[in-house]
Amino acid sequence: MSASITVVLVDDDALVRTGLRLILGGAPDIDVVGEAGDGRAGVDLVTELAPDVVLMDIRMPRLDGLAATAELLAREAPPKVIVLTTFDTDDMVVEALRIGANGFLLKSTHPERLVESVRAVAAGEPRLSPSVTQQLIAQVAGAPRPDQGGTEQRREHALARLDSLTDREREVALAIGQGWSNAQIAARLYMGVPTVKAHVSRVLDKLGAGNRTQIALLVHDAGLTGETPTDPT
Template identity: 45%
Template structure:
């Protein structure tokens, strides 16, 4: 079954380039395009894609607002934020909006395809370099507010949350904790369930804003 994708970017050449890459890949199907955020929401609601590739800076409705609208609706698609990495603040806002990951517009085609597969599989695409830069720049400007939900975590689950905040993979967490990947997946699932979080991207935001980790600590 093909992964259904909508491309939202105000530059026609960017959309055409992304479409060409995606349509050449077996198992991926571009079901719609949008030149602004308002159109992105409308196209996504009509075509019901699995993934939306969402630019941040678009007319009528920016990508952040469009992401919030999509993710507030029932059975939303996953959103991958497209960025030129010009603004850390926008990237942090994208995390808060619920994006499942970041993708640089200059990324090679194989990275784009891998990103789509990773997010479609239910994981979050958080490059540690991007994550640490974004969080360190902006989470530190906010006073952490400890959440009572943290009391529901076991010590090991709290440790897993701290590692998630670094943006590392399950395999890397398993190596850090000297356990198997299956065990890590179980811990991650329990952390997300107990904290009522959608995915790893939300876990990163929660970890910093609740004071579980501090900018620069990782």
């Protein structure tokens, strides 16, 4: 049997931590190895336990989840970090993704989705919820969308970066912006999964992005989140 995915929970609400532990504890391949009630304690615990994945709340005492995430991801061998959030976290969600968080989940996420997301992130595929990601980015980012004015400079910069991609790479970037997994991209754009992974690697390299969440944010900045990827051939 393969080793379990080790997880640390960081949230100042003990009830939330208990619920997460119960949900994840039911998965045979996931092992919750520790939990902390604030960001500073969380960072210290991650240093001690070196888990594969950290579920990180945003609003916490001593050190908030945003600062804790930045501190963890700046390390030489960082864990995967999934930000836990609610709709009232505003632009902190987007900032967490810009820092390089491997994804985020609403605290109301269905248990099966939570378990599947932890597995995906541990496997190196940051998880963006197709039904929630764009809604959060567009509605709570604290700034108007490109088509609403006021972000033209950011839009032009994002479009210029996307222009460096080939047609196929651009379709893959748009698919990532929609929250599609590699398997979904392969099925909908008629490619093999290894080919998709190769395209994703090239897109990351060309855009100077650290992970898929940053690609999705670039697509958002370009005003292309409503554009559905299609097979260009």
